[in-house]
Amino acid sequence: MSLCAALVAGEVSGDLLAGLLLGGMKQRWPELRSWGIGGPHMAAQGFRADWPYEKLAVRGYVEVLRHYREIVGIRRALKARLLAQRPDLFIGVDAPDFNLDLEADLRAQGVKTVHFVCPSVWAWRAGRMAKIRRSVDHMLCLFPFEPALLQAEGIAGTFVGHPLAGVIPQQPDRAAARRRLGLAEDAEVLAVLPGSRSSEIRYLAEVFFAAAARVARARPGLGVVVPAVPRLRAEIEAAARRAGLAEGLKIVEGRSHEVLAACDLTLIASGTATLEAALFKRPMVIAYRMNAISWQIMRRQALQPWVGLPNILLREMAVPELLQHEASPERLARALLDWLDAPDRMAAVQTKFDALHHALRRDTPQLAADAIQQVLQA
Known part of the structure; x- marks a missing residue:
């Protein structure tokens, strides 16, 4: 089966996680085509970055405001490209402030959406649950307690483990x-x-x-x-x-x-x-x-x-x-x-x-x- 997936990763850690995810997807779907926003770990898996992840690597309310116009412009251009090309699947990797709104728009237009890394609703901004429910067909969770929290809100989720726990040796040398x-x-x-x-x-x-x-x-x-x-x-x-x-x-x-x-x-x-x-x-x-x-x-x-x-x-x-x-x-x-x-x-x-x-x-x-x-x- 040929599969076309669009992904967005917004920082160094997201690029690393997405690279690991793409490696697993290529084993399942050898003819996988992937594109969107990402970095070198994703590129190593054949991913085509239309924008580098550094464009989204901004943290904090004031810092985001300084880059707001550029970030909104990127999301608008990416949304238009996604709806024109209609991938089989969109995967937002972390970067919830960017990805959840984009996922909601895509899902409303019939594009299947997966989000990788549950936003920290258990730590802060619990009000995000309603947005997640609108935006995401399925959440890939890094931590074992997250799927039950999501299920209580009517959101499907799967604990997939943390990929870094498989990459980092149990006993580092x-x-x-x-x-x-x-x-x-x-x-x-x-x-x-x-x-x-x-x-x-x-x-x-x-x-x-x-x-x-x-x-x-x-x-x-x-x-x-x-x-x-x-x-x-x-x-x-x-x-x-x-x-x-x-x-x-x-x-x-x-x-x-x-x-x-x-x-x-x-x-x-x-x-x-x-x-x-x-x-x-x-x-x-x-x-x-x-x-x-x-x-x-x-x-x-x-x-x-x-x-x-x-x-x-x-x-x-x-x-x-x-x-x-x-x-x-x-x-x-x-x-x-x-x-x-x-x-x-x-x-x-x-x-x-x-x-x-x-x-x-x-x-x-x-x-x-x-x-x-x-x-x-x-």
């Missing part, structure tokens, strides 16, 4: 990762991940590097490594210089999984990368800063006391979260040093992350393809 990155095998290594969006680098990078500099002064010999999105490398290097961490800092382009495998702990921006760090069994300090207005809006809509995915999934504050004004260099450095000074605490959280990894590991490509096939046959 730290020594091999360090050899590949040129890091000393016996050194303490801190990974700094300030995000993959330009706005995140602007709000987080210098603060993160200032914290890392404090930790390095307290722990002589500490290695600091950053996996940089190539297009943001110059901004990251400039932030490191301003923070006084230009010397002794190792910046690599991409390779975030190798960096997480190699490190002892990480200072990391809230987002999908925190789950990746947990799957690599790495203790972490989660932090985030954004425009003050965006922060006030998001804080009022929060439904849970946690923002980091590891804490949400474990239902406890297993790792520290320092947000907005609390994410100062001093407090971040102290939280990192508290980990390094407590090896038993580090071992305990690694045990929790190991159990979480087992819970999320499924044959995601096959389960997702099974669900997609049911949608196509309905």
